[in-house]
Amino acid sequence: MSDMIIFGGTVEGRKLAEHFRDKDLNVTVCVATEYGESLLPEGGSLRVRSGRLTQEEMCELFKEEEPAVVIDATHPYATEVTANIKAAAEQAAGLEYVRVVREKDSGGLCSGRYCKDIPEAVEYLNSTEGNILLTTGSKELASYCGIRDRQNRVFARVLPLTKVVEQVEGLGYKGSHLICMQGPFSEEMNLAMINMLNIKFLVTKDTGESGGLPQKLAAAEKAGIEAVIIGRPEDDKGISADQCMRYIDEKFERKPQDEKPRRKVTVCGMGTGDEGMVTAAVKRAVEEADIVIGARRLLQTPLTREKKTLEEINSNRIVDFIREHEEFLNIAVVMSGDTGFYSGATRLREILSHEEDVELEVLCGISSAMYFLNKIGVPWQDVTMHSAHGRECNFVGIIRRNEKSFFLLGGDMGPAVFMETLTENGMGDVDVCVGENLSYENEKITRGKAEELSSATFDPLAVVYVNNCRAKNCVTTPGLSDQSFVRGKVPMTKEEVRAVTLSKLRLTEDSTVYDIGSGTGSVSVECALHCYLGHVFAIEKSQEGYLLTTANKKAFGADNITVIQAAAPEGMESLPAPTHAFIGGSSGNMREIILSLYEKNPKVRIVINTIAVESLAETAALLKELKIKDVDITQINVSKNKRAGRYNLMMAQNPVCVIAFGGETGETMKEDENEE
Incomplete structure (x- = not known):
């Protein structure tokens, strides 16, 4: 008989097993392999079963043990196992099912390319060149067999188990391309492996902090390579391991035997450097601390020299240290300058404010x-x-x-x-x-x-x-004089049309803008001057247009323009997602360009300028086909004066149609229920 059955040879499963080992509970822990069993704590009230179970075998186990609760702490990507546990639990009368999930990447760790599943990742990797390090484990290695030139490009990192090695060698992962090692892997170990194997792409699952994701992403960023992250199943919902422990303790009315003491962490702004610039509150916090954490320079001051110290500036690693070393009840983390001015204190505050056993205080300092x-x-x-x-x-x-x-x-x-x-x-x-x-x-x-x-x-x-x-x-309105631009034979969007175009774009000062078919770069320059806290990517396939855009970027000091000589949409693939896009020339690729823009950002604001009636008709038909609903079309007829002796003659320019759609409030690419 068991009070509770825990499924999971994961970090979370082991954490739960350790918590309930010495409690007055009969607990059965089920793991898939003998290796998983070897990692579990021994003794206490725990019983461990190793071996994979079918849904029918789970039902039999529940009948035999009659637990009150079954806890599913299996891997976030083990969707089939989770489905079997849930189905078996539903068949057992009165059995409560609790799903324990791993914390996801908070978004502040590092940038990477997210793919919804393995096929999408394989498709992307087939469009790239360079070596690939797979750190997703052995179970799904067969799914990566479709990678082009796999035998030469792909290196797989798996557990050093005989069954695993035999399995992956059968898939063709052999010799120097098969790395058998047991984690956890530090950032330094990941980085060394990346450099040794000349890796260009690191493939990982979104395993969260307990799965070593921060260390992988930090190593990838330091090495200047791209991390390809396989997203989690969208329907994997549950509670954390800590929440589960509290819930079970309350359910069985058993309080934790050793209540964790509440610890104090003080993040201190140390001022500009001289000890005389440190505030009295910061001095007191450092003097009372059991340990001081920070950069080497800050740990070599008279105030910290006699203290126990840890040299570390990475916020995630500082938090890991605090979590792992419960013996330190009063911790000071020292930061240069002030804690509110481009300081690592921001990230620390964000993470530590959610730690239940931590009392967080942030003390400001004198900023530079x-x-x-x-x-x-x-x-x-x-x-x-x-x-x-x-x-x-x-x-x-x-x-x-x-x-x-x-x-x-x-x-x-x-x-x-x-x-x-x-x-x-x-x-x-x-x-x-x-x-x-x-x-x-x-x-x-x-x-x-x-x-x-x-x-x-x-x-x-x-x-x-x-x-x-x-x-x-400084003039902040659009409409720079045409004469102020470096000109060539490439067509240029005229100043009045530019003014309307920028108005329709609805730019903000920090927008990320694509100027597709930049020509002379007049629109790029206007956008860059307006979005001075953002960035403009000017994409132009012709050599002359590329050189003209570059010349005008320099002439106007628009340092936030990146000029790319390429055709669209191919030239857009590696760029960050746009908030706004102007299409001045598509070279017949309008459909592909619009679809690519929406793939990068479904809420992108797009403006298209056309002169020819045929182009207008083609664009309007395309937008209708794509079911884009919030289209605004404006035709501009501009006449400019021209001196003829003592007279001014008004000379008409070509009419231009400005087509605008999308954005935060736009209803784009939606089905129209009333469409005939």
């Missing part, structure tokens, strides 16, 4: 921005503040629009590159102030024009204040 601006006598309420340290930042566009700007610099974007970029984009005459080693004895503040300082030597980790007195005259 406040210190530096006060030092140079600039009230910081008038200054727009940004970071170009390790993140994309169109500082040229920001400075163009704002009289007073502050930037954190570091990494590849040091002061020298910053000054050179401003100078190349026609802003070499702006006033700049650079701060280095703030609050230390070797503090240095340098003033001058951007062009003057472009050849100077600075510490890469610095701050910059820029004063652009011309920003007051």
Whole structure:
């Protein structure tokens, strides 16, 4: 007889087994393999059964054991097993079924390409070149046999078990392409394997933190390769292992034997660097802490030198350490500057606020921005503040629009590159102030024009204040003069048509825009100047158009334009999803382009310009065929004056049709119930 049966040789299953081992409960744990059995804790009230069970065998087990609860803690991708457990539980009268699910990737770990299933991943990998590391386990390896040139490209990582090796060798995974290792795998181990095998694509399931997903994604990002993530079954719903333990404890009216003490974690802003800039509250928190976690520089101060320390800056690894080391009841995590200004404290706050046994406190510090601006006598309420340290930042566009700007610099974007970029984009005459080693004895503040300082030597980790007195005259409405663009034989969208086009696009300052068939790049430039916190991808297949768009990007200092010489939609495949798209030329691929845009973002806002009546008719028919409902078509007839002696003659231009549809509020690609 059993009070409860647990299915699962997973991390969650082992966690539940360990929790209930010493409780006054009769618990049977079912695992599929002897290897899974070997990982379970021994002793206590646990009984372990190894071997795969059919649905009928599960029904027999439930009749024999008569449990009150069956807990399904099997792998999130073991959909067939879950279906069998659920069906068998439904046939047993009065048996409660509880599904334990693994926490998913929160979205902040790393970017990757998500595929809904293995066939979609195989299809994508067949469109690529380069070696592939499969880290999805041995069960589905047969599904990857369709990968092109598999024998040379694919490396499979599986458990070091005889049955597993025999199985996968039978599928053709052999020799150096078969890696038999037991995890868990650290970021460093994953990275070493990627580098050793010259991997270009790492394939993984969305296994969450307990399945090693953060370490895989971090290694892929550090190696500069793409992670291909197989999505979970959409209908896999349940509760976490911790929630399950509390629920079962309450159900059987048994309180946890060892109630976890509530621990305190204090995230501390350490100020600009000098110990005198640390607040009294932060000093007290560090002094009282059992351990201090942070970057090496912050752990070498007199305040932290005598403390037990851990050198770590990765938020996920810091949280893992806190979870795994319950012996530390008072933990201080130290951050440079202030905790609210481009700080790792944001991610820590997000994760730790959900930890039930953690009391979280965040203490602010003196930021480098406040210190530096006060030092140079600039009230910081008038200054727009940004970071170009390790993140994309169109500082040229920001400075163009704002009289007073502050930037954190570091990494590849040091002061020298910053000054050179401003100078190349026609802003070499702006006033700049650079701060280095703030609050230390070797503090240095340098003033001058951007062009003057472009050849100077600075510490890469610095701050910059820029004063652009011309920003007051920055025009923010569309409609740049046609004469201001570099011209060639490639057609250009005229200024009045551009103004209406941008109005129909409904851009925001941080939009991601595709300009498909960019031509001279006039629309790209207008979009980039408006979306100065976003990015524009100009896609142009002709050499002349590509060169003209590039020339106009430089002429207008539109540093947030990426020019791509390619035809659409092929040239769009590797780009981030657009929020807006302008189609000025499709080369006969309108259907494919629109479908590709909607695949990337079903809520994308699209504007198409046409001149020929045939093109208008073809586009309208296509939109009807695709069942796009919110179409707005505007015909623009523009006449411009032309001097003829002492007279002005109004000269008509070609009428242009501007077709707009989609966006957040648009009803696109929906079935029309009333359509004849």
